[in-house]
Amino acid sequence: MSRPFLKMNGLGNDFVVVEARSAPFSPSAEDVRAIANRTNGVGCDQLVLIEGSDTADAFVRFWNADGEEIDACGNGSRCVGLLLMQASGRDEATFETKAGVLTARRAGPTQISVDMGAPGLSWTDIPLAEAMDTRGVELQVGPIDAPLLHTPGCVSMGNPHVVFFVPDVDVAPVRQVGSLIERHPLFPEGVNVGFAQIKARDRIRLRVWERGAGLTKACGTGACAALVASHRRGFVDRTATLELDGGDLHIEWRASDDHVIMTGPAQIDFTGVLP
CATH class of the missing domain: 3.10.310.10 (Diaminopimelate Epimerase; Chain A, domain 1)
Known part of the structure; x- marks a missing residue:
C-alpha cells in the first residue's frame, strides 16, 4: 500500500x-x-x-x-x-x-x-563501560602529554551524550573526533558527541556528531545535554541559548523539579x- x-x-x-x-x-x-x-x-x-x-x-x-x-x-x-x-x-x-x-x-x-x-547523571544512566564521575570522565583525544580534547562531561537525555569543551567550535575536529568517539568502548551503546564553546553565562555555541546520523545542523537532546554538562562544571547558569548550525534553542534546567525544558x-x- x-x-x-x-x-x-x-x-x-x-x-x-x-x-x-x-x-x-x-x-x-x-x-x-x-x-x-x-x-x-x-x-x-x-x-x-x-x-x-x-x-x-x-x-x-x-x-x-x-x-x-x-x-x-x-x-x-x-x-x-x-x-x-x-x-x-x-x-x-x-x-x-x-x-x-x-x-x-x-x-x-x-x-x-x-x-x-530529568537528565540521567549516573555512569549507569549513560551508560559507561565502567564507573566514572560523569561531570568529567577519563577520556582524551590526542597525545597523552598534550591531548587535543579531554575530560568531557556525560549526560543521558533518554539517549547517551558526551560533551567536550572547546575554545572555538568552528575549528574543532568535529567530524574526525565525532566518528572516532561515537563507537568508543567506553560507550557500550554508542554515544552522541557534542562540542561546546562557552560564550557567556547564558550562551553556548554547539555542534553535535549524532550517533547513527553524523554531523547534523541541530540536535535537541544534544543541546539539553550540553546545558546540563556545562552547568555541572560551573560554566553557565541553569538557562542558556544554544547556538547550533541550524539556529538557536532555548534550554532551561529547572531547579524546581530537575526537568530540562527545550524550546525552539x-x-x-x-x-x-x-x-
Missing part, C-alpha cells in the same frame, strides 16, 4: 514523519536506510513513526539514518508536538516514547516547548508518499 509521509525539520535537523495510528507500519533497518538515503530515497536524519497510545495522544518511535532505533530525539519531539497540537486544536500534547512520556506546549507562533524530563521552532516542509 502507499504510505503518506510528512517531511519536517527542527533547525534543519530533518525528519520523515509517518502516521501509523490507523495503518500499522513496521520498517526494517533496511527500509529506514532506504527512506533516509538522500540520493535514492526521501532523505532525512531520522525517521519518526506516530503510533496509537492508550494513555497519551500517541506513542512515538525514532530511527537514525543508519537504521538503528533510538529512544529519544529532541528536535523530532518538537515536530511531533506541533502535529499533535494541530490535530487536536489544543496548545498542549503528551506522547509516549521509549525514553518516557513527554509533554509539548506552544510557546509562540512558531515555537514549541518540550519537557524532556518546528515546521512542515512538504508531504509525499513513500516509494
Whole structure:
C-alpha cells in the first residue's frame, strides 16, 4: 500500500514523519536506510513513526539514518508536538516514547516547548563501560602529554551524550573526533558527541556528531545535554541559548523539579508518499 509521509525539520535537523495510528507500519533497518538515503530515497536524519497510545495522544518511535532505533530525539519531539497540537486544536500534547512520556506546549507562533524530563547523571544512566564521575570522565583525544580534547562531561537525555569543551567550535575536529568517539568502548551503546564553546553565562555555541546520523545542523537532546554538562562544571547558569548550525534553542534546567525544558521552532516542509 502507499504510505503518506510528512517531511519536517527542527533547525534543519530533518525528519520523515509517518502516521501509523490507523495503518500499522513496521520498517526494517533496511527500509529506514532506504527512506533516509538522500540520493535514492526521501532523505532525512531520522525517521519518526506516530503510533496509537492508550494513555497519551500517541506513542512515538525514532530511527537514525543508519537504521538503528533510538529512544529519544529532541528536535523530532518538537515536530511531533506541533502535529499533535494541530490535530487536536489544543496548545498542549503528551506522547509516549521509549525514553518516557513527554509533554509539548506552544510557546509562540512558531515555537514549541518540550519537557524532556530529568537528565540521567549516573555512569549507569549513560551508560559507561565502567564507573566514572560523569561531570568529567577519563577520556582524551590526542597525545597523552598534550591531548587535543579531554575530560568531557556525560549526560543521558533518554539517549547517551558526551560533551567536550572547546575554545572555538568552528575549528574543532568535529567530524574526525565525532566518528572516532561515537563507537568508543567506553560507550557500550554508542554515544552522541557534542562540542561546546562557552560564550557567556547564558550562551553556548554547539555542534553535535549524532550517533547513527553524523554531523547534523541541530540536535535537541544534544543541546539539553550540553546545558546540563556545562552547568555541572560551573560554566553557565541553569538557562542558556544554544547556538547550533541550524539556529538557536532555548534550554532551561529547572531547579524546581530537575526537568530540562527545550524550546525552539518546528515546521512542515512538504508531504509525499513513500516509494
